[in-house]
């Protein structure tokens with residue numbers, strides 16, 4: 001099943017040399033990406049405040065327990081992609097990402113803020129809001145190799161999220177994602193390059209592989225872009241693991257050579273990253 005596939009992939013990535021510090025899984029990896037499936041595959045996800053788990057009354061879902069074990073067994077930070085989350089009390093379903101430290105503690109939880117509601121006639125129609133609710137918070141977490149910003153798929157189209165994370169000191173913005181065969185070729189790489197160059201950070205997107213029989217044809221193409229906008233590595237539509245280093249020297253050189261971060265003219269335009277999240 002999907003948990004076994006994810007477990008194997010995390011173990012394989014952790015076994016590579018040099019051993020990675022951080023591993024990322026894709027969007028909605030435990031369920032078909034379909035509005036009619038999210039409720040059935042939804043699980044309880046513990047809440048996180050200030051980087052610490054808040055104990056809940058009910059047991060967590062099996063994917064969450066499995067992700068903890070994957071992080072602990074591999075001894076890595078893990079961004080556990082996203083799964084449909086069922087909220088205690090309200091019964092609302094969210095598209096929710098969790099991140100783990102190498103001891104298996106959840107250190108961040110992000111509910112997709114911008115739901116994927118689009119209609120390109122004859123090409124791609126999807127309406128996450130038919131069964132999902134939107135999150136209301138921006139999410140970063142700290143690691144020994146830098147602050148990491150996270151968001152989910154369609155969130156990448158909203159530049160404010162990456163901008164705010166970068167202004168808070170994030171070295172990378174990481175998006176578990178599942179674009180499709182219409183919008184993927186159109187925008188997948190452009191969006192990563194835009195977020196990377198605007199903010200002088202690394203940007204990564206991790207996608208499920210394409211399944212020929214799935215109703216939603218995922219684009220695949222997991223990739224990582226550096227702060228200059230170069231694609232460091234990109235998969236094709238098949239199952240794959242892509243690797244990259246976060247190079248603090250490249251971050252520093254990029255910001256020194258192109259000092260846009262200290263040339264901003266907030267006297268001419270407002271600093272939108274300082275606008276309080278709604």
Ligand SMILES: NC(=O)CCC(=O)C(=O)O
Pocket residue numbers: 027116152153154155157177178179180183184187
């Ligand atoms: N799962 C998603 O949010 C898909 C987003 C997408 O395909 C896009 O073009 O944006």
